[in-house]
Each structure stands twice: as C-alpha cells, then as structure tokens.
Amino acid sequence: MSQSSHSGHSGAGAIIAALGANLGIAVLKFLAFALTRSSSMLAEGIHSVADSGNQVLLLLGGRASRKQADExxxxxxxxxxxxxxxxxxxxxxxxxxxxxxxxxFEKLHDPHGITEWQWVPVAVLVGSILLE
Structure with missing residues (x-):
C-alpha cells in the first residue's frame, strides 16, 4: 500500500471517530437542553451537529478527491x-x-438562568471529555 493511500485511510478513520464523538456529544447537549432549557446547551448542541456535518463533508471531499482523472x-x-x-x-x-x-437577541428580550438541574452542564462537560 502506498504512503498516500495509507494516510488517506487513516485520515478517514480519524474523521469517522470524530464524527461518532461529535454525534454523542450532540445527544448529550440536546438532552441537557431538554432538561434545563438552557440556550447555551441548545447552541452547543447545534454546534456539535454542525461539527458532525463538517466531518461528513470532509469524508465526501476525501472520497471525491480519489476519483480517477478523466477527460x-x-x-x-x-x-x-x-x-x-x-x-x-x-x-x-x-x-x-x-x-x-x-x-x-433572545437573551436580551428574556434573560434567565438555570434554576434547576445545575449539575447537567457539568455532566455534559464530563461526558464530552470522555467522548473526545
């Protein structure tokens, strides 16, 4: 196996691992949002979904870049x-x-903090560290 094809496969493996971790982290953050109604947890969940989309696009780009030359x-x-x-x-x-x-804009209109479930963001942080 050539060096370039080996590095392409290991790169895809790292991207797939990151995709799995980001999807798991997104689930944790959306669960935290469901429990706390914390806008920061919602924003973080969306961020993790965006990161997952990044990995998918990078996998597609890697796959497309391996196509053989044509006319x-x-x-x-x-x-x-x-x-x-x-x-x-x-x-x-x-x-x-x-x-x-x-x-x-939403926070300026209706500012509020987490009144219950204060431990949830800490649990998300610990879970995210473990998944990463």
Missing part, C-alpha cells in the same frame, strides 16, 4: 478535498453566526 478533469479530482473543506468553513461561520445573533 473533463485530466489532472484528477484531488482539489475537491479543499472545496469541501471550504464549504464546511462557510457553513460553520454562517450557521454559528446566525444562531449566536438569534440567541443574543
């Missing part, structure tokens, strides 16, 4: 990996920024 792309599809990574960064920036604006 339309005589040098191959290797740069597709960068295009997918660029799309990922745009999505993270747009979704994260829009949700942060929404949460900021």
């Amino acid at each position: 339309e792309h005589p040098f191959g599809y290797g740069r597709n990996r960068y295009i997918y990574a660029f799309i990922v960064s745009i999505i993270i920036f747009a979704l994260g920024g829009l949700f942060a604006l929404y949460e900021g």
Whole structure:
C-alpha cells in the first residue's frame, strides 16, 4: 500500500471517530437542553451537529478527491478535498453566526438562568471529555 493511500485511510478513520464523538456529544447537549432549557446547551448542541456535518463533508471531499482523472478533469479530482473543506468553513461561520445573533437577541428580550438541574452542564462537560 502506498504512503498516500495509507494516510488517506487513516485520515478517514480519524474523521469517522470524530464524527461518532461529535454525534454523542450532540445527544448529550440536546438532552441537557431538554432538561434545563438552557440556550447555551441548545447552541452547543447545534454546534456539535454542525461539527458532525463538517466531518461528513470532509469524508465526501476525501472520497471525491480519489476519483480517477478523466477527460473533463485530466489532472484528477484531488482539489475537491479543499472545496469541501471550504464549504464546511462557510457553513460553520454562517450557521454559528446566525444562531449566536438569534440567541443574543433572545437573551436580551428574556434573560434567565438555570434554576434547576445545575449539575447537567457539568455532566455534559464530563461526558464530552470522555467522548473526545
């Protein structure tokens, strides 16, 4: 097995592991939101889902970049990996920024803290550390 194909497979394995961890963390955060109604837990859950989407797009980009050269792309599809990574960064920036604006306006309109279930965010933090 050549060096480049070996590194591509190990890279995909790391991305798949990160995808599993991020999905698990997202579940923890959404459960915490369901218990506490904490907007920060909702924002964090959405962040973890966005991270999971990133891993999916990176896997798709890696797969697309391995396509053989053809008449339309005589040098191959290797740069597709960068295009997918660029799309990922745009999505993270747009979704994260829009949700942060929404949460900021919502908190200015109706500020409140967690009154019950104060241990839940700590449990999410510990669970996230273990999953990472």
